[in-house]
Amino acid sequence: MARSVPYVYWDACCFIAYLNKEPTTLDVYLIALDSCIQDMESSLCGIVLSTMHRIEVKQFKEGIASPPYFELLQNRNCIEFNVSPSASILAEELQDRTAERADVLNLKEKDAKHLAVAIEARCDAFFTTEPKLVRLYEMGIVPEIRICFPYAIQPRLPF
Numbered sequence: 001m002a003r004s005v006p007y008v009y010w011d012a013c014c015f016i017a018y019l020n021k022e023p024t025t026l027d028v029y030l031i032a033l034d035s036c037i038q039d040m041e042s043s044l045c046g047i048v049l050s051t052m053h054r055i056e057v058k059q060f061k062e063g064i065a066s067p068p069y070f071e072l073l074q075n076r077n078c079i080e081f082n083v084s085p086s087a088s089i090l091a092e093e094l095q096d097r098t099a100e101r102a103d104v105l106n107l108k109e110k111d112a113k114h115l116a117v118a119i120e121a122r123c124d125a126f127f128t129t130e131p132k133l134v135r136l137y138e139m140g141i142v143p144e145i146r147i148c149f150p151y152a153i154q155p156r157l158p159f
Contacts, residue, residue, distance in 0.1 A: 005043065005044055006045050006124040006153055007045065007122075007124055008045060008048065008124060009047075009121065009123040009127065009145075010036075010047055010049060011114055011127060011128035011129070011130065012052070012053055012056040013129045013130055015053055015056075016056070017033065018033040018034070019057065025129055026129075029129055029149060029150045032149075032150035033127070035152040036150065037072075040077045040078060041075060041077075046078065047072070047077065047078045048078075048079050048081065048117075048118065048121050049079070049081070050080065050081050050082070050083060051083065052083060052110060052113060052117075053080075056110070079121070081121050083113050083116070086120065087113065088116070090119060091109065091113045091116040094107055095107050095109065097141050098136065101141060104132070104135065104136065104139065107136070111130075114126075115133075115145065115147070119145050125145070125146045126145050126147045127148065127149070127150045129150070134148060
């Protein structure tokens with residue numbers, strides 16, 4: 001079934017950077033993430049998350065699940081997926097691919113699961129702030145989904 005708007009998966013690092021306005025995250029990425037939220041609220045795009053985010057976001061919010069995370073889930077254009085058995089198998093395959101390549105870092109289990117959920121959810125892009133994940137797409141190791149730094153889905157002219 002074709003979607004009328006693009007759907008992007010946010011890696012946990014994007015969500016944490018967005019919530020905390022991380023000073024180590026480039027401003028252009030924070031602006032793009034904010035723009036993506038606005039686009040989601042205007043039904044111009046959808047955001048896909050995994051139930052793994054609940055755990056990862058909680059770790060960065062001093063043991064308390066972040067209210068903005070649950071507010072985000074109230075939007076009909078935000079979809080949360082479970083890590084299915086087939087996504088777990090795909091995650092293992094993705095890890096095997098990186099293990100076969102001496103020129104890339106091994107893919108961590110949680111990163112592999114995030115990627116697998118995004119692939120299984122048929123997302124148009126996987127947003128991350130981690131250069132090593134972007135390289136996996138650029139090198140053709142994970143061609144199933146475009147892994148990229150956050151960008152504005154519906155660019156706006158500054159007036």
